[in-house]
Amino acid sequence: MPNHQVTFGLPGEKLDLVIASFVAAAKEDPFSSWLLLPTQRLVLHVTDFLTTKKIPFISSRICSLDGFCKILFEENRTTGRFLSKSESKLLLTQVLAEHAKEVPLFMSRDHPSSGTIDDLMTFMNVTLTRKVAFPECLLDLESEKSRQLDAIITEYRNRLRELDLVDGDTILEWAIDHLNRSGSSPLGSVFIYGFHEPLPLAKDLFEAVRDHAGKVHIFVPDGIDPNIFRSRIAAGSKPAFDESSMQSGITGLFSETSTLEAGDLFRVQTFPTRYTEIYHIAAEISQLNSRGIPLSDIAVVFPDLRGELGLIEEVFSDFGIPWNAAVGHRLSQAPLVQFLIGIVSLAAGGYSREDVVRCIKSPYFRKGPVPGGSSRLDAAEVDLVSRYAGIDGPHPDWIKRLNWLHEQFQNPQKAKNFWGISIHSVERVREGMGILLNSLDLLSRKKRLRDQVDGLKEFLNLWNLPYLFGAPDESHKAQEIRINKKFQSHLENLARIAWMPAENPITVQDFFRLISSIGDEPDNSSRQDADGVAVLGFRECPHMKYPVVFIGGLVEGVFPSLTTRLPFTNSLENARMGTRTLSEILREEQYYFIAALLCAQQALYVSAPLADGEKPLLTSAFFERVRMRAGECPWPTFTENPVTSKRTAAVDA
Template sequence: MSPAVLYRQLPGEGLDTFITEFRKAAARDPFGTVFIVPTSYLAREVARRLGDGGASFVADTVTTLPGFARKVFFEHAAAETPISAADSRLILARLLAAGRYPLLAGTGAVDELATLFDVLIMRKVDYPAALGDLASAKSAEIAALFGAYLRFLDGHGLVDESTLFSRAVRLLAAGEFRTVFAYGLFEPMPLERDLLIALRESADEFHYSLPYAPNPAVFPDDGEWLHPDMVVSGDAPDSHLSHLAGLFSRREPGDCGKFIRLAERRDREGEVRAIAQEIRDLLAAGVRPDEIIVAFPDLASAVPYVEEVFPDFALPYTASGGRPLSASPLVQALLSVLAVPARCYRREDVVALMTSPYLPNAGGCELDILSREARITAGNWDGRLAALIFALEEERARPDSAQSRLAEKIASIDAARNTVRGLFADLSVLEGTKTIREHLAAYRSLLERWQAPVMPAEGEPDLREDEARDLRGFMETLAALDRVSRLFPEEKVALLEFSSMLTLLLAGTRTGRRRHGNAVRVVGVREVAHLAVPYLFVGDLVEGTMPRLTTRLPFTTDAETRRLATRSKEDILREERYHFLAALLAARTRVSLSYPAADGATPLVRSGFVDAVREAFSPETWGNSDLPDSRLAAARRNYHRKGGYDSPYDGMLGDDPALTERFGDGAVFSPTALETYADCPFRFYLERVLGLAPLPQIDPDLTAQERGALVHQIAYRFYSGWTCDGNGPVTDACYADALRRILDAGREEAERFAFETPAWAADKEHLLGSPAAGRGLLERFLRHEAEVAASRFVPHAFEVSFGLPLAPGEVDAASVPDAVVIPLGDGTIRLRGRVDRVDVMSDGRFMITDYKTGSSHHRLKDIMAGKALQLPLYLRAVETLTGREGVAGTYYTLRRGEVKNKPIFWDAGLKECFSCFPGSGRSSVGDVRDLVDTTLSWVQRYLAGIRGGCFPPRSDAGPCPAYCGFKTVCRFDALRLITAEGNPDGTD
């Protein structure tokens, strides 16, 4: 047995000496000298330092303990084949799919079982015997699957990443590695200890540096399990490092000067921005980027913030730990080829495939819009697109339709239909149940025929390098799946299962990131140990990430975990403390800690480690909210400034001849457009000036707009026919006949829709009524009509249109094609619109009614405030058309749960006429003409704002309406307007 020297040293202490001694030994015996370190990151760092120093050494002799086990295996094993973690999970998935383990099924079961099996192997747990009386049916299934898995590996000559250690112990030849340096391993697991002891017994020299300090709260392992021949203690002098090493102990607080700083930030993005600004300040002071490390407990979740923020501050950085291949946009595009047929041609999958720049298909953006209009969710694309063409052909047949526009759209849909047919024909070869190798062959053949992926011939070099690396990784994964498939040569799987298998492999395969020489290093906290870096930032120190106290093993109870004697909560806490403390000890000049106070609207609890540091060292704070080096900071400050809107960036465009020409005296306006401007000038600008429209929502059933149009059409058909036959108001005497007529009209109009969903069946029942559902909406409408028949107002005209094309059979005979010109002081406005209903009294005075099928309606106060313009403008338009006097305006609510004609304003002199209308008591006005004139004065102001180029966001601090489709591009900020006082058009 060789002499073994144990070094008990602080993390990072003595590394330079180990590197120097390794260099000497490797020069004498390059193949018999090995240097084992705890992390791949540290292995790369040691190799870099050796290379920078001009040392010659064999690359794989500087490695981690798993890397060393793999080295031993490859050099000696001939009959067995190692497999990756992703491969082992795939094998587990196939064994689970056999269906003999009902208690182990569920989402994420494969990953959890793989974790459990790794723990059982590495900790040498005799499962399930170790459970004793806690054994159960579930543990029996786990043991059966565990045994089946190990037998499968043995039967096929396979070795996974855990069983590799036991193979390496057995294969390790005496005297093969003559000089061994093992540095910084923290509490090796039992199987790892077996390998280290085997190495210690076979080597001529064995040097083992143990992370240690006289602090049992962090360092209980004294290394005596190694049975050393000599122990060398590296007690640190009384310095800030020795004070740090006592963290979490009962020692008196130490003085670390300004070495440690601590800060709280609002959220995670704000935290990363503060770190970036501090780094910019350090660089300005002459610090090199590679002298700075930024560490996070959960690197994967932090990297997206870094990728967003660091470029904004022009910071060069390199992140460790590759991302899963499944997260690559290129790989996701290739997976979408499988996802489309596997998930029954879902709309979002097809659109993703058609819009991907990595695939040869084109027209995805147009298909996105057309599929929304066709209400496609999945499945019958051809039928839905054909139905949309049929509907447009019907619309085109009308004399008032836009012939050329509709013809162009029909041609576009027909082209998209042919494209989809061709795409689906190509994808059909992937469908069905096949062996894994047959699925692979069909998939590869299709990609080859498509010449996919499409790789750009030019572009940003780093991005092209990333894409090429991702493509290589993808092809290697396909090859790996091909190799694994040979273990199941006859087993057939559905396409969805094959797609899941490939996704599982890609998720378990990580691709490296670009590495830059002189750049800020972004790493995980567990990678910082033993490094020596002048400036260290450690962020996201909140409970759940640091420490991460996950004690229970997958598929086990707390009691079972304790019985298996794997790791207790105290063990995990100690390990988390070690990684935190080892990171702090890596800093040489300064360490800056931070934590976010919230994640969005969810408060976060700062880590207990933060409190321990605060109690032990009373650290100073660092950073502030000013971020001068952020290229977004100026925009952010501009966005949050207070006061009224006053710049072109706020939509205040000023006089523009194009606006004057477009919205001048000859322009025709609708009340809806003017109400949009009154509510939000910026939305008017987006809709009416730029001509933008949100993507249509996908509704496989009746949309709100269609529901409203259906009710309007039924009411029009009923009353136009009813009055044409000489009938008056609906009363009890004629109620039965009226009900028959309106239900007939309702059934005919409902039959125009070809929906077959349960929701549409319920909608029709709600509309028409049934014995089970009771009276329908139409019957309740007539009942309400009979209740207000005593008002002396008689239904007279329906769908009175002006300024719009006239469609025969859909508008009242009083309709005119020209816009109505309404005087506005020294000017006029040309108005277009359609009045749902006009009721008249015997003396010719009239009331206008607007049907509403939604849940939100304006009130009289909204008219006075200039927010509701429709009823007053329609009333004045009908007055202009007929020469009669308007005396009232109502909203007729026709919706589930409410049928009511509610007067919004009415002439106070007609109280006896409106007493039968529910809820009319507070809406009387002394002079309806004055009310209309008030509305016209508001319209004058809005026209001046539109023609003057004033399109700011809303000027009140209330919430934006939920129905607005422009939320994603809106510049509205209620905080800015708290101190602002201004007019609706944005002027002061």
């Protein structure tokens, strides 16, 4: 008798039954019962549900596929260590720098660009998770480029093995190997819910789970479109859902042409601009909330969520709408982090006049007298004095030029040539810059990474930086304190990086490249209001349920995103590698769009902007498909201005 059972149903169906079955199994064997889910958003939904119902569970046993691999790794590793994405990029950068002469096509001035590193990470992810035999698959198309690519991948993977490390891609291989080698399996009853067409490496992991678990219960999302939902047809099963229901009709959005029988579910409309679209979303949310719908019952979905975050934050703040999102801005977008990284760039760049003035001008720079001196550095004064002193170029001698300017003031006739400053101005700048440059010399020497980090911390402590008391209000101040703590935490983690030899000295230029990677880390802690509106990307939508859903930003070129070509490859190479075809990508995008539509239980608002500033935009083919199938369903019109908009209130006043 097989140890696994496969059931089919519409996306989001039977989740309650699967949770109940998992809870029952976990009562018998809590540590070996697992529930694997396709998204972290769904993981949080299930754990929150169980917590609310006061049902005991082991939180690590409800996880995404990546989470499952990480938990197996952490519970069974000996000396191995997992690398975060930013650490993986740093290691890849180091590998390329060490083999720069062997891979010149991927180097720029002895160092790879950040864009090249990102593209290499994408290339390695695709070839591994799709099990592409690169470069052998290219056959006669192999070239010097593919040889160098193969050399980079081989050296990177060898370095991972030498250092006993795994990254976000190779941890799947580790998990498969661990399960296949284990004498006793940690898996009892495993419930796998809602994965749509997993990639080849993920399929291998599911097979390993099935081979080594006591029992496996698999739920596969299904629908009436045979082009999108293929698993049931391949298995020869009959539909297990009501084919006449509204939800099943939505799964046939792209395969049928008749009008959807959806009652008053849909509202479909275009808006003049991106700002107007998000403004009307916020206004409608405010109206719904004033009529008693909790904000936590509302979700807003955008295809380019990270690109829309700034505008969402601006407009939702204007309306006073709390919200939560799983993604956040990169830390590098925070002015405070730009200032902190900029301090290291001063030493790495040789103290150029423009960089020094920019640093001193920052609101985060010290406001009182310099440490151990009586002078106060003023950005405008430093700027003007340094111009008169002729301080220019990438590596200026500040003190030499300031001494020269001071000598000029000894001659009253020559002093008249320097309007707007006095000898006291020169003396203040000379004293202050002398102390600042001496302090920055802590960073400019070649030394161990641990010492570089300690030197930066010592500089910040000596100068009492960053100055966080200039924030406009307590909310901004609290946010900046939180960002500073997060930066300091990443800085300490950098000092303990596993693959960097502890005793090897590094230059300040290399330290700057390392510390700049902190800016690539996401700041995901700023929007976690569980009682607010859920702001989602399309990949977070499968199997979620909300009474009201807004789907915006549906413009051509953004969604669907139909990029087929891998970085560093042309169309012929791409075809030989057997990666996703245009039709496969389209089917995947159609699935996620349908899954987003199915999130809505009572009302579904679909919209698209017609312009981004002065740039005209075309509505997405998916938007037009909804408009064709749902009919003309305009959004409600406001009889009065939305009540909670601060901007509207200010204009009316």
